[in-house]
Amino acid sequence: MNDEAAARIALLRSLSAAPSYVFTTVLTRSPISRIDVSRLTGLSQAAVTKAVAPLVAAGLVVDNLGSRRDGLPGRPVSPVAIVPEALVTIGIKVNVDEVIGVRTDLTTQVLATHRAPLTDHDPDSVVAAIAQVCARLEAPLGPDGGLLAGVGVAVSGDVDTAAGVVRESANMGWTAVDLRALLQDRVGAPVVIENDVRALTITEHMFGVGLGIDSFAIVTIGRGIGAGLHVNGEVVEGVHGVAGEIGHLPLADRDRICACGRRGCVEAVAATPAIVAAISEAHGREVSITEAVQLAHDGDAAATQAFTEAATTIGTAIASLVNLTGPDLVILGGEAVSNFDLFDQNLLGAYREHVFGSAGRCRIVIRPHTFEDWARGAAAAVIRTLAR
Amino acid sequence: MNDEAAARIALLRSLSAAPSYVFTTVLTRSPISRIDVSRLTGLSQAAVTKAVAPLVAAGLVVDNLGSRRDGLPGRPVSPVAIVPEALVTIGIKVNVDEVIGVRTDLTTQVLATHRAPLTDHDPDSVVAAIAQVCARLEAPLGPDGGLLAGVGVAVSGDVDTAAGVVRESANMGWTAVDLRALLQDRVGAPVVIENDVRALTITEHMFGVGLGIDSFAIVTIGRGIGAGLHVNGEVVEGVHGVAGEIGHLPLADRDRICACGRRGCVEAVAATPAIVAAISEAHGREVSITEAVQLAHDGDAAATQAFTEAATTIGTAIASLVNLTGPDLVILGGEAVSNFDLFDQNLLGAYREHVFGSAGRCRIVIRPHTFEDWARGAAAAVIRTLAR
DNA sequence: ATGGTTTATTAACCGTGTCAAGTAACCGAG
DNA sequence: CTCGGTTACTTGACACGGTTAATAAACCAT
Secondary structure, X not given: OOHHHHHHHHHHHHOOHHHHHHHHHHHHHXXXXXXXXXXXXXXXXXXXXXXXXXXXXXXXXXXOOOOOOOOOOOOOOOOEEEXXXXXXXXXXXXXXXXXXXEEEEOOOOEEEEEEEEOOOOOHHHXXXXXXXXXXXXXXXXXXXXXXXXXXXXXXXXXXXXXXXXXXXXXXXXXXXXXXXXXXHOOOOOOEEEEEHHHHHHHHHHHHOOOOOOOOEEEEEEOOOEEEEEEEOOEEOOOOOOOOOOHHHOOOOOOOOEOOOXXXXXXXXXXXXXXXXXXXXXXXXXXXXXXXXXXXXHOOOHHHHXXXXXXXXXXXXXXXXXXXXXXXXXXXXXXXXXXXXXXXHHHHHHHHHHHOOHHHHHOEEEEOOXXXXXXXXXXXXXXXXXXXX | OOHHHHHHHHHHHHOOHHHHHHHHHHHHHOOEOHHHHHHHHOOOHHHHHHHHXXXXXXXXXXXXXXXXXXXXXXXXXXXXXXXXXXXXXXXXXXXXXXXXXXXXXXXXXXXXXXXXXXXXXXXXXXXXXXXXXXXXXXXXXXXXXXXXXXXXXXXXXXXXOOOXXXXXXXXXXXXXXXXXXXXXXXXXXXXXXXXXXXXXXXXXXXXXXXXOOOOEEEEEEOOOEEEEEEEOOEEOOOOOOOOOOHHHOOOXXXXXXXOOOOEOOOHHHHOHHHHHHHHHHHHOOOOOHHHHXXXXXXXXXXXXXXXXXXXXXXXXHHHHHHHHHOOOEEEEEOHHHHHHHHHHHHHHHHHHHHOOHHHHHOEEEEOOOOHHHHHHHHHHHHHHHHOO
């Protein structure tokens, strides 16, 4: 990164709680008047004025956008706004077969995308692929890295964010991989390692439906089934690094064996591979996921049955999650949500059947996530480290 | 309450975050040296000295207990200790058939107990019973209420603590009962209404196994099955007042109908009434819980089967809880835990079978709770409102 | 006694945010 | 156009709450 970026980051790091909160408020709700910041943060107007000044001086925030002309009496608000291009981040999502990277601005708007296929899963090969994607994303920034603030990497599994270590990833077949150490000297900015679902949760909390809500969950449906939890405004990390393992709730039949070896896991019925396997078996041949969706749409009995069972199980799992943690909102995400019409009725039906009392006032929204969105999550994890 | 108590409470209320934290630290770890308080709270020694002074002046804390003679070099520590008798609380647990009340000191040590049977469950009758128990517990304190700081009431169900309203209690058949309003002018101190399991969680967090642990759960097994959750140091209340409903996770067979009307709830298999009902049916006559336990100990097939199924279901439910929230500790409590030998193997077996990855490093401890302990929980809820 | 060591207290100081007052920028009415 | 009404923002004094650094206190070992 260059000196300008370094100065901005240093400023953000030096902020104490209140000014930092002012910054994130401006970041997530930009443009916004000072008085609204004051109301949202609970700080005095004076404190907001004082907190905003250095941010403007550093070029992170702009003032004096044209002021309102709304006919109301009184001095018009003069909103301040974030300068999205004040810093740049790179977000990387590591999939089983591919590394996807995005370059984003401060608001996780995607500026560029690059991908690299993965053939091997050993840490060195993956690190090489990540470095290659990074290199291509960094190139336009110039030799010094320009305004690059950090590189975030999202990996599924048990991730120790503070240490930058992937403790365990069944997906990748990794145990105790010090990803940050391996990557740090191959990219031009600080590296942040984060669990993929948690990263997605951070994005939704800062820039998505989760904005302003401090108890919510995001459930991702796809190759795996996972959940990220926010409770009382904080990410639930799990004391031992594991939490939100909704895919391994034992809600399915005991005779369904999960890839993890346990019996009756939700994933053993409702993850994409499980659905495809069930339909394939019924038809006596290998069916692709695209074909499986088509069959279900065409009313094929086996396919309908498989999707129904999956939807019911997921709905039950979400009810369990809601009964235990009582969130305000559940966001349904992940790749498979684009076929939500296949889940819709049965999922919500099972959810409503099992959710308890007023916990059922929890809202459920659908948000299909592309792989790019996962990478954006990794970028959001970087931004989160800047201001919190 | 008298003037002395009022002054002490006013002092505690006036404390800002840091001194308040000092007080709770002394309260929960008394006796303790100032330097240990400093280490535990992260405050400077100077701040601790300053914070302790007014507490000593108010008689909430004592100084100058005989100092150590341990042969170590250096000035010996002169620990400060809480003065348990500086304030008195009353804690009430409302059961279906009985109201149990305790008078306690600041550390929830029980000073006296009184009970009153409940014949009717309508709010007025229950309030009358509570008032009667309170009156008897308050009597020795003198006409002005003496050092009484508050009256806590623990009720099962959906409780809005801030409003003092029981929003819903299936147990009592209540909906939107403004218990605090009904009770406030019949007792001589502020009334705190709390969910019973949450109250128990508060006790364990302040004075029990949960001390110093900020992500833990307490699962109570008995007439109902519930859970209280602490995540990241805070009680999980549920945005809509419902959380920890582990008894209504749909982990049992769909043909088991729960008292709540849903299918497959854990309670429909594992709560005491469900166990008794299963055994009664098998034997073609009404069996009491005492007899059910006896039958199981004697190796009766139906009884063994019922307890095994209950234990397995509860173990699975706990695994689900742990997989989702990743706590450090699960406390098994409630009345039925006294028969834990009947649950033991199957419960832990099912738990270990379904818990995921390193979440399984979560410890599980048994703590049988008497009804008096539940009432102590209500007292702890009062103390919690004093210093937090 | 004397120095070493650890705990507790004291005093100076400083960062952070509030309060209260003042200033700015608009409206609409006379 | 001016002038009061209204709302948004700024400024400076101040108070609070904590830290750091120096000092005192209370013990041990030599």
